[in-house]
Amino acid sequence: MQIRIFFLILLFFIEILHFVSNNQCSHNFIVFSLDNQQNNSFEKDFSFLDDSKSCDQFLTKLLSTEEDKDGKSQISNCTDELLEIDLMPYSVFPDGENILPHVKLNLSFAARSSKVKEIYFQFRCLYSPNKGDYLCHKQEILIRKWGRMIWPCRRLKIGDYFKDKDDLAIFFSYTCYNLFSLSQYLLDIFVITNQDGSICRKTLLLTAPLERQLDPKIDYFYTGVGKLPEWSPLIYVDFSHFGEILVNLSPMRWIWPLRDINLSIFSVSDLDGFSQNNKTKNEKHLLISNERIHPQKYDKNSLLVNLFNKFESKQHWRKYWKNVDFGKYILYAFLDNNQCELVCDENSIAGKNCINCPHTVLNFTLFESKYSNDWKRRKTLILISTYVVILLLAAIVITSILFLSLRFWRQRALQRRQPESVELTKRPNVLILYTDDCQQHTDAVMALCNILEENANASCFVDQKEFLQNPTVRPGVWLTEKLDECDFVLTIFSECSQRVMAGQKMAQRRHFSDYFNIAIGFVISKINEIASNEGLVKNGIIHRRSTKRQKGSTHKNGGILSQNTPKNSTSETFESSPLSRLNQFAFARFSYSHPNSIPSFFKSTLFCAGFGSLILPQHIGPLIAWIHGILDLNNRRDLNETEKNNKFEHQADLSPLNVAIEEFKRFELENPNWVNERFDTGKDKRGEEQDDSSSKELPQINQHLHIPNLAEQAEIAERFGLLGLDENDEEIDQENDEDLNEIRNDTGLPQSLHTQRGQKRYELVGRLEDYDSSSNNSLNEQ
Structure with missing residues (x-):
């Protein structure tokens, strides 16, 4: 019981002595001549204010003038050229028996006397684990003394005598504030310059290790054991430098051995969650730098060199930490003697024999990044x-x-x-119709014919080849025979085609006249016949084939509803239907011909299995697929032009056709007026009766196309004197008379034509321009 009372009394006296010792402060003011290197003491040319309340009032009034409209301070940082600062620990060993040793802070300034007018410094406690630190834990003492909380504040005012003395430097040393173990303190220094009265600032953050580690003498005081000194330095950080942070390591002055001090810097990042042991936040430490700091001498231009020249060493441990990101950091300073570790793992086997190195720890948060201009640009x-x-x-x-x-x-x-490979086993017959524009155009047609025969296994019939082999062949007979025999009819339009269809005559270049106009009449007549037989004509207009059925029943006869089908019955359209015989016709042009050379009627997708008009040689693949029955695009409305062109691949050699096309282009370039020269200058009677607009009377798909019946065809043939039959064809004349008496349907077209009549069953030949407006009006009135 007596021992407890003794310790309580001892602790009480220790706190009193700490408070009393805080008032035992000392300062020293020295003026040094830079010319003669001599020190002088001036007691009357400076004033030192150690009253915290008065100093705080002056400082508060001074700082209020430097605030902006938002209340934020606009004070700049002081440079080392204006004010140099050095902090060191100072051990105090009292002479009394009941007084324990402790550590004070020694603060030293160095500046040119002509640049500095006043210096304020304020000392604050940020954190202290020691309850005896009155600045952190006994603030009520200061509140009772000053009426409010005022941090210790001091002011040094330099006299006017030094205002113009550029050759004089002042040194001020102040030892007062107690440093408790593991505590962190903030030192704010404000300087009023002598030239313009502006204010600048320096901010220092410092901490000290355990007193026994800071000064080995204190350890010896408690243990009484003499051994090699194990110590760690005081750390203070200067935040007032631009683009960098100055880290200072300051051991006791009497030690200052020529040893390196290890400095480790860690960045701290918070992790989610809390530690289960101490309920603190989990943190992750990342090592940024680990280096040895060598003892360095002060720069020769430093004023502190003169201060320490006489009685102190001139070495220091510093690190200029450049280009620092904002965030949390921890600094560790220790001596590495190869016998200790900074961190020991207690859970490992080696951790049981591990010895922790004496070290000093300083943690801080940097709220603004420190970047140099070069680093900012980088x-x-x-x-x-x-x-x-x-x-x-x-x-x-x-x-x-x-x-x-x-x-x-x-x-x-x-x-x-x-994709599948198709073997072209069939040998289809193809009739090619064209106009004899020029020799180059005819050569292109012959090149196309050769390509189809060599690469598409087709038999091509062209007048150029047929008439040269047998000059006695009559064109009219040959044309009617081939239209009936051939599986497919390919009509090639060119620059002269529409003028020939309009009734103009080309100068005869071969031993037989051009029959293209008559052939087009045959083709149109054939189209009319097929459209009528397949039920594609409605109200005088050719429509696309559609196969319908009633719900629950399927109709045959080509998918056409019978006459007994109720008109109000519900019908559906099949997704697919058999190809129409109109698909045996295809209309094309070469790439050198104008797009309008093909009349719009023949561009319809009713022909060429839904592909429409062809452009050669680009569409040679679809052309080969068409004559072999592979091409069927009637139900593929979703394909664009590119997909249509690339749907069929081939290995045909198109070089002869390309050569012929280039020859035509060269001919056209050398003879720009060749089309007009190709036609006769005079017009025949038929041409005079018709105007130039006759070619515009071509039937248009999805427009009101009137298809003349047989009686109208006979009238047209007699009116225009079209190609008649041979003298020996008396049987066909009788058949023509019978055809006029056939039963007609509602549209005025023959309900059926006898396809078994023979090869020469075409009793009438009509041309595209024969369908004049008068016949259209007469049929519409019916």
């Missing part, structure tokens, strides 16, 4: 480059995704119908 370039790289990578990724998606989609689309 960071900006790095940031811009990073964004550019990210955008490029994003563009590459998006492009790759789109490419892969399109490729995958295309593969899936192709997988729906795998």
Whole structure:
């Protein structure tokens, strides 16, 4: 019981002595001549205010003038050229028996006397684990003394004598504030310059290790054991430098051995959650720097060199930490003697024998990054480059995704119908109709004919080849025979085609006249016959084939509803229907011909198995597929032009056709007026009766196309004197008379034509311009 009372009394006296010792402060003011290197003491040319309340009032009034409209301070940082600062620990060993040793802070200033007018410094306690630290835990003492909480404040005012003395430097040393173990303190220093009265600031953050580690003498005081000194330095950090942080390591003055001090810097990042042991936040420490700090001499231009020249060492331990990001950091300073570790793992086997190195720890938070101008520019370039790289990578990724998606989609689309190789076993007969524009155009037609025979296994019939082999062949007879014999009819339009259809005559270049106008009449007549037989004519207009059925029943007869079908019955359209015989006709042009050379009627998808008009040689693949019955696009409205062109691949050699096309282009370039020269200057009677607009009377798909019946065809043939039959064809004349008496349907077209009559069953030949407006009006009135 007596021992407890003794310790309580001892602790009480220790707190009193700590408070009393705080008032035992000392200061020293020295003036040094830079010319003669001599020290002088001036007691009357400076004033030192150690009253915290008065100092705080002056400082508060001074700082209020430097605030902006938002209440934020606009004070700049002081440079080392204006004011140099040095902090050191100072051990106090009292002579009394009941007084324990403790550590005070020694603060030293050095500046040119002509630059500095006043210096304020304020000392604050930020954190202290020691309850005896009155600045952190006994603030009620200061509140009772001053009426409010005022941090210890001091002011040094330099006299006017030094205002113009550029050759004088002042040194001020002040030892007063107690440093408790593991506590952190903040020292704010404000300087009023002598020239313009502006204010600048220095902010220092400092901490001290255990007193026994800071000064080995204190350890010896408690243990009484003499051994090699194990110590760690005081750490203080200067935040007033531009683009960097100055880290100072300051051991006791009497030690100052020529040894390196290890400095480790860690960045701290908070993790989610709390530690289960002490309920604190989990943190992650990342080592940024670990280096040995060598003892360094002060720069020769430093004023502190003169201060320590006589009686102190001139060495210091410093690190200029450049280009620091904002965030949390921890500094460790220790001596590495190869016998201790900074951190020991207590859970490991080696951790049981591990010895912790005496060290000093300082943690702080940097709220604003410290970047130099060069580093700022570099960071900006790095940031811009990073964004550019990210955008490029994003563009590459998006492009790759789109490419892969399109490729995958295309593969899936192709997988729906795998490409298959088709052997061209059939040998279809193809009749080619064209106008004899010039020799180059005829050569292109012959080249196309050879390609179809060599690569498409087709038999082509062309007047150029047939009439040369047998000059006695009559064109009219040959044309009617081939129209009946051939499986497909390919009509090639060119620059002269529409003028020939309009009634103009070309100068005869061959031993037989051009029959293109008559052939077009045959083709139109054939189209009329097929459209009538297949029920594609409604109200005098050719429609696309549609096969319908009633719900629950299927109709035959080509998919056409019978006459007994109720008009109000519900019908559906089949998704697919058999090809119409109109698909045996195809109309094309070469690539050198104008797109308008093909009349719009012949561009319809009713022909060529739904493909429409062809452009050669680009559409040679669909052409080969058409004559072999592979092409069927009547139910494929979803395909665009590119998909139609690329749907069929071939291995045909198109070089002869390409050569012929180039020859035509060269001929056209050398003879720009060749078309007008190709036609006769005079017009025949028929041409005079018709105007130039007759070619515009071509039937248009999906417009009101009037198809003349047999009686009207006979009238047209007699009116215009079209090609008659041979003298020996008396049987056909009788058949013509019978055809006029056939039963007609509601549209005025023959309900059926006897296809078994023979090869020469065409009793009438009509031309495209024969369907004049008078016949149209007469049929519409009916």
